[in-house]
Amino acid sequence: MRAKVLVLGGNFGGLTAAISVKHALDEDVDVTVVSASDRFLFNPSLIWVPFGKRTERDITFPLAPTFDAHGVEFVHGEATAIDPAAKQVTTTAGTYGYDYLVVATGYRNNMAVLPGLEPANGVHTITTLPDAEEAGEGWRRFLDDPGPVVVGATQGTGCFGAAYEFLFNTAYQLKKAGLKKRVPLTYVTAEPFLGHFGMGGLPGGERLLKMFLKKEGIQAITGTALDEASAGRLLLDDGGKLDFAYAVIIPPFLGQEVVAATPGLADAKGFVPVHDTYQSTAYPDIYAVGIAAAVAVPWTTAVPLGVPKTGFPTEVQARVAADNIAARIRGEEQTRHKSFGDIPAVCVMDAGNNGVMILADHLLPPRKGGILIPGPQAHAAKLAFEKYFLWKARNGYVRLP
Numbered sequence: 001m002r003a004k005v006l007v008l009g010g011n012f013g014g015l016t017a018a019i020s021v022k023h024a025l026d027e028d029v030d031v032t033v034v035s036a037s038d039r040f041l042f043n044p045s046l047i048w049v050p051f052g053k054r055t056e057r058d059i060t061f062p063l064a065p066t067f068d069a070h071g072v073e074f075v076h077g078e079a080t081a082i083d084p085a086a087k088q089v090t091t092t093a094g095t096y097g098y099d100y101l102v103v104a105t106g107y108r109n110n111m112a113v114l115p116g117l118e119p120a121n122g123v124h125t126i127t128t129l130p131d132a133e134e135a136g137e138g139w140r141r142f143l144d145d146p147g148p149v150v151v152g153a154t155q156g157t158g159c160f161g162a163a164y165e166f167l168f169n170t171a172y173q174l175k176k177a178g179l180k181k182r183v184p185l186t187y188v189t190a191e192p193f194l195g196h197f198g199m200g201g202l203p204g205g206e207r208l209l210k211m212f213l214k215k216e217g218i219q220a221i222t223g224t225a226l227d228e229a230s231a232g233r234l235l236l237d238d239g240g241k242l243d244f245a246y247a248v249i250i251p252p253f254l255g256q257e258v259v260a261a262t263p264g265l266a267d268a269k270g271f272v273p274v275h276d277t278y279q280s281t282a283y284p285d286i287y288a289v290g291i292a293a294a295v296a297v298p299w300t301t302a303v304p305l306g307v308p309k310t311g312f313p314t315e316v317q318a319r320v321a322a323d324n325i326a327a328r329i330r331g332e333e334q335t336r337h338k339s340f341g342d343i344p345a346v347c348v349m350d351a352g353n354n355g356v357m358i359l360a361d362h363l364l365p366p367r368k369g370g371i372l373i374p375g376p377q378a379h380a381a382k383l384a385f386e387k388y389f390l391w392k393a394r395n396g397y398v399r400l401p
């Protein structure tokens with residue numbers, strides 16, 4: 001009997017893991033992907049959706065043809081229950097058994113972090129496609145009746161890159177709309193200092209970010225938790241308040257409910273604790289990669305922060321998990337080990353017509369080195385990377401960098 005690998009989720013982690021296992025074993029394995037979305041979404045471009053610079057069509061593609069071309073069965077459905085003892089998963093499209101399961105179900109927003117975080121109050125988020133589209137409707141209403149703008153990253157957030165990118169893109173769009181002088185722009189963040197990024201900061205990062213904010217006339221409030229939002233007003237936990245006409249807040253992420261509900265599989269946030277092989281610490285035949293995998297935050301800050309689980313480490317984790325599953329199916333030892341913190345950081349932070357490339361030997365300290373390279377070439381690199389990545393993923397070229 002051929003081994004069965006079941007992958008939940010078909011985005012960065014799921015697509016990479018599924019096609020990598022299939023390529024490694026070909027006729028010796030059946031690989032099935034069950035994904036709640038039937039399209040791949042290039043989430044890094046969500047920052048441009050509110051400004052009309054990207055639409056759904058530009059940043060998604062249908063998954064079925066890609067998986068078909070690589071001999072992977074694709075099921076459009078949502079996993080609703082995982083039974084590790086029976087080694088089967090119930091989905092909205094039927095029940096699937098597995099020898100090895102890969103959980104790559106990513107994130108959902110923890111909107112409860114900020115009561116009142118809702119478009120009806122003029123407070124948006126951009127972390128899913130529908131959210132970003134709704135933030136675009138709010139932006140167009142704002143342009144008709146401008147006022148102060150707030151961009152924020154709440155307590156517990158790890159996705160600080162998206163917050164900074166949206167902040168600088170907003171500054172750029174305000175300039176283009178002739179509103180820069182009329183509209184105050186404020187960045188409020190849980191980070192203890194600018195440029196912490198949930199990574200502990202990088203050499204020169206704080207100075208660079210301060211310079212960028214000063215140049216754009218952006219006011220910064222750091223080390224602050226947000227208490228509550230109401231129409232046009234944000235309350236900070238230090239008693240301060242910020243009035244706004246338009247606000248975008250990046251909330252923390254949680255793991256999917258199906259993962260959280262599986263006994264022993266997930267931590268309190270619904271993420272799967274894993275070894276450096278990406279095996280669940282509770283169930284050796286279950287692997288978790290990408291945002292679905294838990295990462296211990298290596299520092300304590302006055303206001304809690306998450307860590308940025310970005311696309312590059314997600315792909316690395318997915319390849320490591322796939323190689324280890326392939327080895328076990330061949331009856332060999334697992335040889336691939338790579339803890340999250342040891343994966344290099346490779347990221348581009350876009351700023352509208354400018355940007356910063358962020359490179360470090362390790363995502364988490366201790367590090368030998370890290371560097372931030374500002375300049376318009378970073379914006380060009382982000383545009384080129386989007387096109388390259390969508391081409392790579394659509395064709396299933398999962399071994400390309």
Ligand SMILES: Cc1cc2nc3c(=O)[nH]c(=O)nc-3n(C[C@H](O)[C@H](O)[C@H](O)COP(=O)(O)OP(=O)(O)OC[C@H]3O[C@@H](n4cnc5c(N)ncnc54)[C@H](O)[C@@H]3O)c2cc1C
Nearest residue numbers: 009011012013035036037043044079105106290291310311
């Ligand atoms: C606004 C924003 C900007 C970002 N910018 C960058 C950037 O510039 N650079 C970078 O490297 N990273 C960036 N990231 C992070 C990057 O998007 C993530 O690292 C990546 O999406 C993680 O991939 P994943 O496969 O783990 O999860 P996801 O991309 O969340 O994919 C999860 C998949 O699982 C599916 N799914 C969910 N629940 C179920 C279920 N119950 N059953 C079956 N399927 C399910 C979903 O439909 C989805 O297809 C950004 C993220 C956001 C939100």
